[in-house]
Amino acid sequence: MGLKEAFTYFLCSKCGSLQIADITTDLKKYYPENYYSFHNTTERSSYLKLFLKKIRDEYTIYQKGKIGKFLFRIFLDTELLILSGIPKDAFILDVGCGNGRLLFRLHELGFRNARGIDPYIQEPIMYSDNLLVNKKKLTDVGGKWDVILFNHSFEHVLDPVKEIILVEKLLSDSGVCIISTPIVDSFAWDYYKTDWVQIDAPRHQHIHSKKSITILAEKANLLLNRIFYNSTEFQFLGSEQYKREIPLNDARSFFVNKNQSIFTKYDIEKFKRKSIELNELEMGDQAVFYLKKKENKR
Numbered sequence: 001m002g003l004k005e006a007f008t009y010f011l012c013s014k015c016g017s018l019q020i021a022d023i024t025t026d027l028k029k030y031y032p033e034n035y036y037s038f039h040n041t042t043e044r045s046s047y048l049k050l051f052l053k054k055i056r057d058e059y060t061i062y063q064k065g066k067i068g069k070f071l072f073r074i075f076l077d078t079e080l081l082i083l084s085g086i087p088k089d090a091f092i093l094d095v096g097c098g099n100g101r102l103l104f105r106l107h108e109l110g111f112r113n114a115r116g117i118d119p120y121i122q123e124p125i126m127y128s129d130n131l132l133v134n135k136k137k138l139t140d141v142g143g144k145w146d147v148i149l150f151n152h153s154f155e156h157v158l159d160p161v162k163e164i165i166l167v168e169k170l171l172s173d174s175g176v177c178i179i180s181t182p183i184v185d186s187f188a189w190d191y192y193k194t195d196w197v198q199i200d201a202p203r204h205q206h207i208h209s210k211k212s213i214t215i216l217a218e219k220a221n222l223l224l225n226r227i228f229y230n231s232t233e234f235q236f237l238g239s240e241q242y243k244r245e246i247p248l249n250d251a252r253s254f255f256v257n258k259n260q261s262i263f264t265k266y267d268i269e270k271f272k273r274k275s276i277e278l279n280e281l282e283m284g285d286q287a288v289f290y291l292k293k294k295e296n297k298r
Helices: 047-062 068-076 079-083 100-106 160-170 187-195 210-219 234-243 265-281
Strands: 009-011 017-021 092-095 114-117 132-134 145-149 172-182 223-230 286-293
Touching: 047 068, 047 079, 047 100, 047 210, 079 100, 079 145, 079 172, 092 100, 145 160, 160 172, 160 210, 160 223, 160 286, 172 223, 187 234, 210 286, 223 265, 234 265
Parallel strands: 092 114, 092 145, 114 132, 145 172
Antiparallel strands: 009 017, 172 286, 223 286
16 A cells, blocks of 8 residues: 555464564554455446356356366466355355455356355445345354355454354354465565565464464364465566565556556566466465364264
């Protein structure tokens, strides 16, 4: 946001996670109404474009259909990959979902049991056909859920231990908690340090490591079942701008005016290739963690 405020973080000597030193409980100032996650999620596109997106998204989750495969390769959008194979009748809770953009996409594909919560939205959001985003915290939620999703929201949680223990209580016996989040044991942190764009001070209270997620899972009697890396060129674009004192929402920013940015097309392609390489080496700056309940021994 370019506010030039300073925040102190420390590295945990036990788990290697990066944590803010002074927990900020009043964060409303840092989630303004124009915060990217709160933008209107309804798409103003032609019916043909929406139809093709739906075919692509269906392929993204279920890996079926030649047309969808072609569209996926041409118009790459990997966000839905984190829900690969999830059945459409699954009860899904998206925690910290902002305006419900991901839920909206799932709803378009036929998911009817998906709900969202976010404590920072201005008011509850009701879309058509009972798609609801509530102004709530996880402590306000009951019932049992097949999927509890933290799509780049777990790093915002003030008390991750308390949160993950509550997740275990809300999961169905065969349920899965999916955490997509920046991770500190990455090339980007090692290289950029305080210019690493994913620190996002002070909104990101904890930037986790593989070890810290493993420890959290154990505390909640959950099992870390799978990890996959999905970092993108954002780690380079944002961090390189920070090195040059260019905030993300600055007029010079690539994310505001691509034609006026400091990057060439060659730079962008280089960053994309480097991101793919880092993911393969398990050194990307974000990953998806799948946590499941441990089987009860009788």
